[in-house]
Amino acid sequence: MKLLKIESIKVLPYRVFQILGILYVGSFLISIIIIPNIKLEASMVDNQDILNFKSLYIFPEIWKTWAYLAAKSNIFLAIILLFLVGNEYSFNMFRQQVVNGLSRSELLNGKLLVIIGIALANTIIIFIFGLIFGFIYSSGYSFSDVFSNLWMLGIYFIQAVAHMLFALMLAVWLRNKTLAIVVLIIYQVILEPIIRLVVKKYVWTKLGLFFPMRVITRLTPLPDLTLTEFFKTNSDFQDFTVSLPIWANLLLAVGYGTIFYLISRQILRKRNL
Amino acid sequence: MIVLETDRLDKSYGAVHAVNQLSLTVESGQVYGILGPNGSGKTTTLSMLMGIVAPDGGSFRWFGEKPSPAANIRIGALIETPNFYPYLSLEQNLKVVCRIKGIDESDISRVLSLVSLRERRRSRFATLSLGMKQRLALGALLLGDPEVLVLDEPTNGLDPEGIAEVRNLIRQVASTGKTILLASHILDEVEKVCTHVVVLKKGNKLAEGKVDSLIQGRDLVILESEEPEKLNSSLSQSPLVESFSREGLEFRVELKPDVKHADLNRELIGSGIVLSRMEVRKNRLEDQFLELVKQSKPPMP
Numbered sequence: 001m002k003l004l005k006i007e008s009i010k011v012l013p014y015r016v017f018q019i020l021g022i023l024y025v026g027s028f029l030i031s032i033i034i035i036p037n038i039k040l041e042a043s044m045v046d047n048q049d050i051l052n053f054k055s056l057y058i059f060p061e062i063w064k065t066w067a068y069l070a071a072k073s074n075i076f077l078a079i080i081l082l083f084l085v086g087n088e089y090s091f092n093m094f095r096q097q098v099v100n101g102l103s104r105s106e107l108l109n110g111k112l113l114v115i116i117g118i119a120l121a122n123t124i125i126i127f128i129f130g131l132i133f134g135f136i137y138s139s140g141y142s143f144s145d146v147f148s149n150l151w152m153l154g155i156y157f158i159q160a161v162a163h164m165l166f167a168l169m170l171a172v173w174l175r176n177k178t179l180a181i182v183v184l185i186i187y188q189v190i191l192e193p194i195i196r197l198v199v200k201k202y203v204w205t206k207l208g209l210f211f212p213m214r215v216i217t218r219l220t221p222l223p224d225l226t227l228t229e230f231f232k233t234n235s236d237f238q239d240f241t242v243s244l245p246i247w248a249n250l251l252l253a254v255g256y257g258t259i260f261y262l263i264s265r266q267i268l269r270k271r272n273l
Numbered sequence: 274m275i276v277l278e279t280d281r282l283d284k285s286y287g288a289v290h291a292v293n294q295l296s297l298t299v300e301s302g303q304v305y306g307i308l309g310p311n312g313s314g315k316t317t318t319l320s321m322l323m324g325i326v327a328p329d330g331g332s333f334r335w336f337g338e339k340p341s342p343a344a345n346i347r348i349g350a351l352i353e354t355p356n357f358y359p360y361l362s363l364e365q366n367l368k369v370v371c372r373i374k375g376i377d378e379s380d381i382s383r384v385l386s387l388v389s390l391r392e393r394r395r396s397r398f399a400t401l402s403l404g405m406k407q408r409l410a411l412g413a414l415l416l417g418d419p420e421v422l423v424l425d426e427p428t429n430g431l432d433p434e435g436i437a438e439v440r441n442l443i444r445q446v447a448s449t450g451k452t453i454l455l456a457s458h459i460l461d462e463v464e465k466v467c468t469h470v471v472v473l474k475k476g477n478k479l480a481e482g483k484v485d486s487l488i489q490g491r492d493l494v495i496l497e498s499e500e501p502e503k504l505n506s507s508l509s510q511s512p513l514v515e516s517f518s519r520e521g522l523e524f525r526v527e528l529k530p531d532v533k534h535a536d537l538n539r540e541l542i543g544s545g546i547v548l549s550r551m552e553v554r555k556n557r558l559e560d561q562f563l564e565l566v567k568q569s570k571p572p573m574p
Contacts, residue, residue, distance in 0.1 A: 006372045009365055010358060087358070096356035099323045100373045101346035273325040 003110040004117075011114060016083050024076040025125060031069055032057075032133065057137035060149035066130050067156035067220040070122065074160055074217070075188065077118060078167035079181055085111055085168060086177020095273040104268050111168055112261065119160035123153050152220065155250065159219040162257035166212065169260040172267050188213050209244050215252045274301040276336060276421055276452045277322070283330035284317050284476075291317040293476040294331065299454060299469075304447045306467035306484070307456040308562070314476040315456035316353055319425050322454075323350050335421075346374050349414030350423035355406045359399035363390060363409055366398055367416065376417035388412035388442070404435040411442060422446065422453045428462060440466055460562050472562065494534045496524040496541075497550035507544050513537050 011017055036057055056065040088094045094107055102110075127150075134146065167184060174180045196208035208214060244252070277299040284292040292314040299305045307315045320326035322333060324340055335344035357366040367381045385391045388408040393401065401409065407430065414422060427443065428436040443466050447453055457463050463470055464484060471481040498504040501522055508517050508526060513536055517526040528537060534553050541548065 002372060002375075006369055009368050009372070010361070013365065014360055091358055092354070092356040093358065095325050095352075097369075097373060098325050098342075099345060099350045099352055100370055101342045101348075102373050103342040106342070270327075272320075272327060 003106060004113050007110045007114050007117075011084060014084070014087075017080060020076055020080045020083070024073055024080075024122075027073055027076075028070055028126075029129065032066065032129070035069075036137065057133055059134045059138045059141040059145040060147070062130055062134045062137075063149035063152040064220070066126050067152040067159075070126050071156055071159050071217065071220045074163045075185070077122070077160055078163050078184055080118065081111075081115065081164045081167040082171050082177050082180045082184060084114060085171035086175075086180055089171075089175040090177065094268075098273055104273075105265065108168075108172075108261075108265055108268055115161055115164040115168065118164065119157050122160060123157045126156065127153055155220055155246070158250065158253055158257075159216055162216045162219075162253045162260070165257045165260040165264075166216065169264045169267075172264040188217075210252065212256045215244075215249055215256060219246075219249050219253050221246060275299070276301050276303075277333065277454065278337075279318075279322070279331065279333040281331035282318065282321060282328050282333060284314075284321060284326065284328050286317075290476050292321070292328075293478075295473075295476070295478055296331075297471050297478070297481065299452060301452050302450050303469050304443075304453045304455065304467045306463035306470040307454070307473060308458070308460065308463045308470050309456075309473035310458055312475070313458075313473040315458075315473060316425055317476075318473075319350070319352055319423055319454070319456055323348075323352060323423065325352070347419055348421045348423055349416070349419040351410045351414050351427060352423070352425045355410030355413075357398040357406075357409065357413075360397060362395050362397055363401075364394045366409075367413060370413050370416055374417050380416055380418075384412040384415045387415060403430050404432060407431055407435070407439070411439065415446070420451060422451060424453065424455045426457055427455070428457075428459070492528070492534065493554040494526040494528060494537060495550070495552040495554060496526060496548055497522050498524075498546055498548050500546065504541070504546055504548075507541060507546055511537070511540060513540060 056062065088097075088107075097107060098104065130153075131146075134141075138145075167180070170180045170184055171177065174183060192211050192213045196211050196214060200208040275298060277297075279295060279297050282292055282295045284290075295314070295318060297305075307318065309315050317326060321328045322335075322340075324342075324345060333340060336347065338344060358369070361369075363385065364381060367384070368378055370376075371378050371381065382391065382394075385394055388411055390405060390409055390412060393405065398406070398409070407427070411427065414424075422443075424443070428439050431439060440462065443453065443455070447466070453466075455463070455467060467484050469482065470484050472479040496504065496508075501519075501524075504524060505519065508514050508524065513529055513532045515527045515529045517524055519525075526537070528534065534551070538548070538551060
């Protein structure tokens with residue numbers, strides 16, 4: 001409770017947090033408002049119906065869609081976290097808070113609470129808007145339809161937490177938010193995909209599926225649609241659909257998250273502040 | 274009661290031996306100065322004592338107990354620069370400190386008035402001048418009225434008025450019987466504020482003791498006479514003289530405790546010695562300090 005209160009005093013008035021938070025929620029809302037109105041004119045598919053995105057907004061499919069869409073911009077959340085932890089270093093506040101009487105593990109657990117708080121807030125936002133849009137687009141749904149895929153939001157939650165734990169580790173390791181942001185983006189967008197391609201080709205085709213960013217970003221599977229079938233049959237798109245079973249992905253993500261947390265803890269405990 | 278005890282604290286940064294086997298004891302109610310030039314290991318020592326730098330060797334105990342966050346809560350500490358969240362107001366920043374230390378937030382307005390920053394309580398920290406930031410840091414460490422204060426160069430970067438204010442504040446707090454640990458490179462500051470002092474140079478302890486005896490020292494009396502040999506023999510027999518040295522015609526005499534230079538003069542007149550010069554050199558803290566530091570200079574290669 002003490003840590004939660006301390007973190008909320010520090011985090012909520014922070015302008016960058018407010019702006020990135022609004023951007024994250026805003027970009028998500030815009031994408032879900034625009035997507036149902038997209039009509040794709042793709043000549044390579046015969047049946048134009050499968051490109052109608054409205055089917056994504058119907059209970060219970062909507063929870064899968066939304067978890068998937070929201071997770072797409074999780075890098076925003078990771079960047080928010082890099083700012084928050086980077087600030088503690090650049091303002092010398094990790095140091096000052098230890099001087100004031102906080103333990104090093106409390107420093108880290110405070111950040112863990114921030115991570116859980118951010119992930120939880122987003123999950124709730126998605127839940128509320130999901131309900132609204134679901135009711136708008138669905139017709140003839142039953143009570144069980146509305147809630148049957150809700151566990152996808154739980155997966156989204158774990159995905160967001162694991163992604164932010166990765167950012168936490170980078171921030172604690174590098175102690176510099178600009179550097180950490182650059183490293184996060186380069187690793188996630190360039191480095192890991194290249195390594196995955198290499199190991200896929202030369203080591204084991206499936207090894208690529210076990211890499212942390214792959215596990216974390218693909219935790220929420222592509223919504224199960226006729227569109228997915230199209231991807232599956234078209235070899236150019238196979239990378240989108242081949243993945244580990246959800247339970248395996250989930251286990252790996254929890255494992256990676258734990259490892260990131262433990263590494264951060266170890267670094268923070270050993271280093272001078 | 275012993276507030277702080279360090280036992281052979283040691284810390285190196287690469288080839289630099291920042292703190293070398295430092296042992297000291299601070300008792301309740303003392304205003305304990307750590308005096309030394311820049312780079313003598315003062316900040317490193319305080320950083321180790323506050324748990325932000327791990328010692329390579331040795332140990333220390335606060336309040337007779339092993340170091341812990343609980344001990345830090347009982348201490349108000351300012352290490353190096355004032356650290357706050359620049360985007361938060363003074364009040365919000367102090368709220369964070371209150372939460373960490375478990376202090377009631379009502380104490381905030383008291384300390385803000387104490388350091389005359391009450392009108393600025395809603396300003397963001399980033400908008401303060403350097404002197405105000407330093408004052409806020411002092412206010413923050415007074416939150417909850419801690420038993421012990423740890424101050425690292427508290428007047429650094431302040432204008433003369435600010436320096437006087439801060440020193441007054443420290444003296445005021447010290448007069449309430451609190452224990453204060455103060456690191457400074459300014460001799461004058463230590464002399465004016467502290468009761469006890471340890472002198473550091475390059476991580477080594479050069480001297481330790483009460484400020485009165487160690488730093489203020491005894492006055493030096495410089496004598497010259499037209500009959501130096503007579504003066505010489507008289508001084509070597511005198512019960513008033515602690516020691517003396519001779520450089521040409523000039524005699525430098527250190528008197529025994531509580532002996533006034535007038536007493537010496539009277540004695541010399543009694544033995545029929547006429548002085549051509551008698552000069553009392555107040556043994557300035559600065560001379561002593563420079564002397565201490567000079568003595569420890571390593572021999573030239």
